[in-house]
Amino acid sequence: MRALRFLLLSAFFFVHSTAHAHSISTSTLQAWGEDIGALERLHSVVVAHEGEIVFERHQGGPGLAVPANVKSLSKTVLAALAGAAVQAGVIESPEQRVVSILPIPAHQTDPRIEELTIGNLLSMQAGLERTSGSHYAAWVASNNWVEDALARPFVDEPGGRMLYSTGSSHILSALLTQASGESTLALARRLLAEPLDISLPAWPRDPQGIYFGGNDMQLSPRALIQIGELYRNDGVIDGERLLPQGWVEASWQPRGRSPWTGDGYGYGWFVTRLAGEDVYYGRGFGGQALYVIPERALTIAITADPNPPSPGGQFQHELHRLVSALLDKEATEH
Incomplete structure (x- = not known):
């Protein structure tokens, strides 16, 4: 078993006194x-x-x-999956360019798209217009979430200011799917859930079947x-x-x-x-x-x-x- 040791006591509290000198009382x-x-x-x-x-x-x-x-705590879990994918050789590193894995929409003509890296997606520094906040409803109503997120105009440079955007995380999910040949769910179960001995049920997908990246x-x-x-x-x-x-x-x-x-x-x-x-x-x-x-x-x-x-x-x-x-x-x- 790769899980932590669980000992259930009351309905509300569980306290396990350990031999550590600095255990919490x-x-x-x-x-x-x-x-x-x-x-x-x-x-x-x-x-x-x-x-x-x-x-x-x-x-x-x-x-x-x-x-x-x-909810969006999923972004932290997806970042862990990206790290596990690097360790497993599925992707190279945070410095790898997105265009080396994913096709870029034809109507995205800004040359800065060539500079976009996996690390930019992880750190919310893609530079692309956000899909969160006031843009969220229209984004999830689109018929292709990945293309919509990648085709948005640049409002900053890749690696610039933080632009919190679930679209960036969803691009990462699509990238992991493309690079691995597995769904994000299957990859996450293989590289994280199984080694950690945790359950990871299926969660929602986009119209193309990509598991929702970041939510x-x-x-x-x-x-x-x-x-x-x-x-x-x-x-x-x-x-x-x-x-x-x-x-x-x-x-x-x-x-x-x-x-x-x-x-x-x-x-x-x-x-x-x-x-x-x-x-x-x-x-x-x-x-x-x-x-x-x-x-x-x-x-x-x-x-x-x-x-x-x-x-x-x-x-x-x-x-x-x-x-x-x-x-x-x-x-x-x-």
Whole structure:
């Protein structure tokens, strides 16, 4: 088994005392649990410390081991799949040009399309007009999502400012499908789900059958912990390297910056500081989140109500405060 060890105790809390000198105490986690209870939108929270699950709470929605729609947190998972594809030789590197794999729409005549790299897609620096926000509805109503995203006008240079766009992630999904000869689902199961011993059900596809890149993946909170632990352990699980040497460091290097939060963005991960620590996180609509805090050996998975209306960025600030509160409590304890 390549899963973390799960020992279920109560309906709401699971605390496993370990022999580690810096394990988080039951009292700290129980006190923190009161903060969680105040956030009614939250469905589940799972915390792993030094690779051991030390806390679980389920207060709505699918269960802790049941796949849930993680919305745009899928972008973080897709970035992990891109890394696994490099390790497996499916694609060359983040520097590989998109045009070396995907055909470019005939009506995309801007020469900058030749410069677009896989890394630009991962870091949301494609330079192409966004398909998210006000453009989203028209994009998903188009008859070819990949062509629509690739044919959009350039509003910046490839490698320029961060332009958060699900279209960039969907181009990446199509690229992985083309390069591997497998669907994104089959590739993700082979390179990530099977080695990590997690379940990955099918999720929606575009009109051409390409699995939605960057949205609507289904993963349980415990499965998300496994993704986070893979990154916390530098791409290695049970002695097997799934992500290339240096991939995690490159993924956590800020390349662009969110215009809404000011947080940095690497390859599928936001970069910030909470309670004096470097924190790396992925996020999805409605409050889906995955946090990795390497210096504290912590991985935190959060699922929430994915249905609109969503409190948006305000709720993300609430999740940041929740994580900060645990870091502060743990620091005080030691």
